[in-house]
Amino acid sequence: MxxxxxxxxxxxxxxxxxxxxxxxxxxxxxxxxxxxxxxxxxxxxxxxxxxxxxxxxxxxxxxxxxxxxxxxxxxxxxxxxxxxxxADSVMSADLRTAAHTVEERARSTRQFFNAIAEDWDELNREVLGGFDLPAAVCAAVPQACGVAVDLGCGTGAVLERLLPRARTLIGVDGSARMLDMCRRRFAPADLANENRLSLRIGELDHLPLRDQEADFVCINLVLHHLSDPVEVLREVRRILAPGGRLFVADFLRHDDEAMRSRYGDRWLGFDEEQLIGGLRRAGFSLLSCTRQPVGRGLSLLLLISGCAGEAPTLAQGDLQ
Structure with a gap:
């Protein structure tokens, strides 16, 4: 060998x-x-x-x-x-070009979402069909939640529904245009009080949050846009407080190539074990996983996880 x-x-x-x-x-x-x-x-x-x-x-x-x-x-x-x-001059140049290539991916993604921000809610309805994703997220929020975070919050459809369920709400997105659209959903009094609602621009692999700042984090229909989903999940683990919960919604693997051009997708969904394995490598333990049919013949994986080492509480019908 x-x-x-x-x-x-x-x-x-x-x-x-x-x-x-x-x-x-x-x-x-x-x-x-x-x-x-x-x-x-x-x-x-x-x-x-x-x-x-x-x-x-x-x-x-x-x-x-x-x-x-x-x-x-x-x-x-x-x-x-x-x-x-x-690592001679040629290999060093290779790494610089590769780094530029990865940065260009992220830049292209930001430009894509800035361009389609006005149409994003309609595009989401096309994909989700009649499924109420914000309701599924809200059902996963722990009682008496202090700080809830929506990563890749987009135009704020989930944030708006989360507002009554947490003392402090934080939304993070890499698209300035998406955050502009998001602000339109909230009252000026909420936007003026950062202890109530904070909208932050930032990259998901370097989150603008402190260590263990969040009690609940959701990341919905976002991982399939990322070059390295596990790296982002490790960042989520950093910001999640002990006893906190993570809700992930993303596509089950599919072969609809049109999703790349229409929605800016990098991954055509994930295998169930692939996504669960990524969560574990990032330091999470699986609490539940369900499948949900949505529009365009697609299905979502809905996963709830806790920090690794916590005793799992699996509900009937969840993954064993």
């Missing part, structure tokens, strides 16, 4: 690919742009590295994403040889 690892790395281009993919998960097209090589050449090198076990890939609709092996013998091998891979 070790010989196959060394053989797979015995090429400068493959070394560059591994070096990049140790830091980022990227699609084939993104790697083509970063290395400025033809797609057939990049695909051939990716195949060799994957067959050796040094890379893993995931298919999401028509897209394929690659990253370095996350665990096991291959990861240990990469960790051992990494100090001997000299």
């Amino acid at each position: 070790v010989l196959s690892y060394f053989k797979a790395l015995s090429d400068e281009t493959r070394l560059r690919l591994v070096h990049i993919l140790l830091h980022y998960e990227l699609s084939v097209n993104e790697l083509v742009r970063i290395l400025n090589m033809g797609q057939s050449r990049i695909s051939r090198h990716l195949k060799i590295l994957s067959e050796a076990g040094l890379l893993t890939s995931r298919r999401d609709g028509l897209w394929v994403f690659y990253c370095a092996a996350p665990s096991g013998e291959a990861r240990e091998f990469l960790r051992a040889v990494l100090p001997f891979i000299q």
